[in-house]
Amino acid sequence: MIRIDHVYIVVGLFLVVAAFANLRAGRRIPGLFWGVLALPFLFGDAILAAHEAGTEWPAQATGAAVVLLGLLAARSRLASPADDDAAVRARRAEADRIGNRLFLPALAIPLVTVLLLGSSKLPAPLDALVGERQTTLVALAVACAVAMLFALRTTRSTFPAALGEGTRLLDSMSWAALLPMLLATLGSVFAATGVGEAIAHLVGLVIPTDQRLACLLAFAFGMVLFTVVMGNAFAAFPVMMAGIGLPLLIRQHGADPAILGAIGMLTGYCGTLLTPMAANFNIVPAVLLELPDQYGVIRAQVVTALGLLAVNVALMWLLVF
Amino acid sequence: MSYWPLLGVAVVIAGFVLRRNPALVVVVAGLVSGIAAGVPVGDLLALLGRSFVENRALLLFVLTLPAIGMLERHGLRERAQDWIAGFRRLTLARLLIAYLGLRQVLSMLGLTNVAGHPQTVRPLLAPMAEAAAAREGIDADAGTRAEVRALAAATDNVGLFFGEDVFIAIGAVLLIQGFYARAGIELEPLEIALWALPTAIAAFAIHALRIAWVSRRLRRKERPR
Numbered sequence: 268m269i270r271i272d273h274v275y276i277v278v279g280l281f282l283v284v285a286a287f288a289n290l291r292a293g294r295r296i297p298g299l300f301w302g303v304l305a306l307p308f309l310f311g312d313a314i315l316a317a318h319e320a321g322t323e324w325p326a327q328a329t330g331a332a333v334v335l336l337g338l339l340a341a342r343s344r345l346a347s348p349a350d351d352d353a354a355v356r357a358r359r360a361e362a363d364r365i366g367n368r369l370f371l372p373a374l375a376i377p378l379v380t381v382l383l384l385g386s387s388k389l390p391a392p393l394d395a396l397v398g399e400r401q402t403t404l405v406a407l408a409v410a411c412a413v414a415m416l417f418a419l420r421t422t423r424s425t426f427p428a429a430l431g432e433g434t435r436l437l438d439s440m441s442w443a444a445l446l447p448m449l450l451a452t453l454g455s456v457f458a459a460t461g462v463g464e465a466i467a468h469l470v471g472l473v474i475p476t477d478q479r480l481a482c483l484l485a486f487a488f489g490m491v492l493f494t495v496v497m498g499n500a501f502a503a504f505p506v507m508m509a510g511i512g513l514p515l516l517i518r519q520h521g522a523d524p525a526i527l528g529a530i531g532m533l534t535g536y537c538g539t540l541l542t543p544m545a546a547n548f549n550i551v552p553a554v555l556l557e558l559p560d561q562y563g564v565i566r567a568q569v570v571t572a573l574g575l576l577a578v579n580v581a582l583m584w585l586l587v588f
Numbered sequence: 589m590s591y592w593p594l595l596g597v598a599v600v601i602a603g604f605v606l607r608r609n610p611a612l613v614v615v616v617a618g619l620v621s622g623i624a625a626g627v628p629v630g631d632l633l634a635l636l637g638r639s640f641v642e643n644r645a646l647l648l649f650v651l652t653l654p655a656i657g658m659l660e661r662h663g664l665r666e667r668a669q670d671w672i673a674g675f676r677r678l679t680l681a682r683l684l685i686a687y688l689g690l691r692q693v694l695s696m697l698g699l700t701n702v703a704g705h706p707q708t709v710r711p712l713l714a715p716m717a718e719a720a721a722a723r724e725g726i727d728a729d730a731g732t733r734a735e736v737r738a739l740a741a742a743t744d745n746v747g748l749f750f751g752e753d754v755f756i757a758i759g760a761v762l763l764i765q766g767f768y769a770r771a772g773i774e775l776e777p778l779e780i781a782l783w784a785l786p787t788a789i790a791a792f793a794i795h796a797l798r799i800a801w802v803s804r805r806l807r808r809k810e811r812p813r
Contacts, residue, residue, distance in 0.1 A: 271645075274648065274651075275644060277651070278644075278647060278648065278650060278651060281650060281651070281654075282650075304647075307637075307640060307641045307644060308644060308647070311641045311644055314637065314638070314641050315638070315641055315642070318634070318638055323630070323631075323634045325637075326633075326634040326635075326637040326638045326641075327630060327633040327634045327637060328637065329636075329637025329638070329640060329641060330632070330633030330634055330635070330636035330637035330638075330640070331633055331637075332637070333615060333636050333637060333640050334615055334619070334633075334636075336611065336615070337609075337611050337612040337614070337615030337616065338612065340609050340611035340612055341608070341609040341611070341612040358660075358661065358662065358663045358665075358666055359663065359666055360663075361661075361662040361663040362662070362663025362664075362666035362667045362670070363663075365662060365663065365667075366667070367667065369659055369662060369663060369664050369667050370664070370667070370699075372655055372659060373655070373656060373659055373664070373697060373698070373699055374697060376652055376655070376697070376698055377696075377697055377698065377755065377756070380756065380778075381778075384778065402776065403756060403776045403777045403778050404645055404648055404777065407648060407651070407756060407777075408648065408651055411651040411652050411654075411655060412651075414652070414655040415654050415655040415658075417655075418654075418655040418658050418659055419658070421659075421662075422658055422659065422661070422662040424658055424661075424662070428658065428661075429654040429655070429657070429658045430654055431657075432653075432654060432657030432658045432660070432661050433650070433653040433654030433657045433658075434657075435657055436653045436656065436657040436660075436701075437650060437653055442609065442610075442611040443610075444647070444650065445611060445647070446610055446611060446614070446759070447646045447759030447760070447762065447763045448640070448643050448644065448646035448647050449611055449614040449615065449640075450614055450763060451639075451643040451646050451762075451763050451766040451767060451770075452614075452618065452636065452639045452640045452643050453596075453600075453614050453617060453618050454766075454767050454770065455635075455639035455642065455643065455770045456596075456618040456621060456622060456635060456636060456639055457593070457596060457597075457618075457621060458770065458771065459622075459635055459639075460593040460596070460621045460622050460624075460625035460627060461590065461593050461625055462593045462594060462596055462597060462621055464589065465589070465590065465591050465593055465594050466594070466597070468589055469591075493601075496601055496604070496605065497600065497601060497604035497605070498604060499604065499610070500760075501759065501760065501763055502600055502604060502610070502614075504763060504764070504767070505763075505767060506597055506600070508767055513771055517773075524768055524773050524775060525775050525779045525780050525783055526783045528764035528765075528767070528768065528775075528780055528783075529753065529761075529764065529780045529781070529782075529783035529784045529787075530783060530784075530786075530787055532753065532760050532763075532764060532784075533749075533750065533753060533784060533787045536749045536750065536753075539749065540742075540745060540746070540749070544604065544605070548705075548745050548748075549745070551705060552705040552709060552710075552741040552744075552745075553738070553741070555705055555706065555709070555710045555741075556705075556709070556710060556714050556734075556737040556738070556740075556741055557737075558734050558737060558738055559730070559731075559734055560734070560738075563734060563735075563737075563738035564738050564741045564742055564745070566738065567735070567738040567739045567741070567742035568742045568745065568746070570798055571742070571746055571791070571794055571795045571798055574794045574798075575750075575787070575790060575791055575794055578787065578790040578794070579787055579790075582786055582787065582790075586783075586786075
């Protein structure tokens with residue numbers, strides 16, 4: 268049976284491969300970055316087990332590693348490698364040769380995940396493939412492996428080539444790949460240091476917290492406002508969740524967490540459509556498309572964003588309670 | 589009840605507004621909120637490390653990279669561009685609505701990077717939208733052409749944002765799941781991802797209507813400004 272800890276070790280091994288590929292090419296900062304990041308994946312369970320047993324140094328060392336990752340991220344540059352003509356021609360030829368079959372392996376990722384999730388109803392030995400905890404994530408990992416084998420066949424390439432392409436994509440994302448994980452970590456730290464309670468207390472001074480609608484509106488507009496200020500809905504999520512979503516909406520008013528989380532995040536995305544702080548989406552394209560007004564893209568998005576914000580608030584009001 | 593840990597939130601806001609590296613800002617914010625709450629340094633590092641390990645599911649999406657990277661090397665993006673180029677005969681409104689739908693579906697399947705502003709909007713969608721506008725006799729002054737290009741870029745953003753959250757391996761869904769798991773609420777990522785569908789449908793409907801309105805307004809040349 269495949270368990271989630273096996274999957275984490277595979278992720279760790281992939282990060283080690285990426286680290287060595289970068290070090291060998293003389294790119295020391297990304298090499299070090301992926302190498303340090305591999306450690307919590309290879310030894311994650313040991314670190315948590317040591318903590319349970321009262322030994323804190325492995326967790327402390329990991330904490331120091333996280334600080335180091337932050338420092339390395341600040342020193343790394345997002346450089347997209349130049350695309351040479353030969354590579355462009357080769358891709359064109361392959362696209363014409365393989366055609367739409369290129370999409371099939373990519374389709375296999377969501378498809379196999381969902382199939383495996385339904386596999387508890389399948390006869391043995393299929394039902395034994397996936398462990399009981401974190402079922403979706405284990406199914407996802409198996410689906411990725413299936414998709415990779417499928418892609419190897421479709422493109423007639425080799426496993427090392429696939430690892431090389433995976434490393435190329437990882438390098439192009441650089442520290443941005445780690446940001447969601449760091450923000451989730453920050454959410455945990457905020458919860459442990461009482462940030463949520465402090466925000467909830469402040470919110471209680473401003474709005475009547477015994478009323479669902481007031482709490483919901485405070486949550487929705489807080490998500491939008493924080494996202495507009497920071498340019499990133501991911502960063503707004505742990506703050507608003509810890510302050511309003513969890514203590515007031517879920518614990519006090521019994522809101523459904525899955526719906527509140529999904530639509531709450533998408534409410535933040537409405538803010539992303541409105542803010543120049545989300546430069547990659549709103550300012551960079553204005554430059555790329557040579558618009559006379561650098562806020563031209565945002566202007567084109569305002570009506571959609573506000574309409575969708577209203578829909579999201581209505582959906583949450585109807586569905587979460 | 590102490591308000592000092594809120595300094596961590598202040599660090600996040602200040603760091604993002606001042607455009608410091610987001611990864612570093614987040615780490616510093618965690619340290620600041622811990623120190624402000626009076627947590628000893630040793631315990632704070634342990635808390636940071638333990639939280640990081642507990643949230644490691646958020647990096648699972650890297651397992652999709654070898655397959656997708658290899659498909660890209662063998663022309664996945666070029667193939668997606670061929671599809672978009674196939675919309676060449678459509679009217680302005682139909683072109684942008686077809687692109688919106690395609691972008692949303694590709695994002696739902698986790699293929700967020702086969703399209704985008706540098707990959708498809710600048711080389712394909714924007715010039716095709718301008719050409720479609722010209723065929724419909726829309727006045728080709730510089731302001732109108734810029735508005736058409738801006739609408740093309742906006743269409744790409746809406747399609748990406750309100751498609752990707754339906755895919756379970758995306759950072760947003762795993763971030764939501766990880767946050768709840770730490771708070772003692774166990775959810776499957778699929779449960780969360782499916783609840784992104786109503787908003788995805790609403791986003792398609794609202795933006796498609798807007799595209800239709802804007803293209804009608806441009807045809808009638810009732811342009812304010």
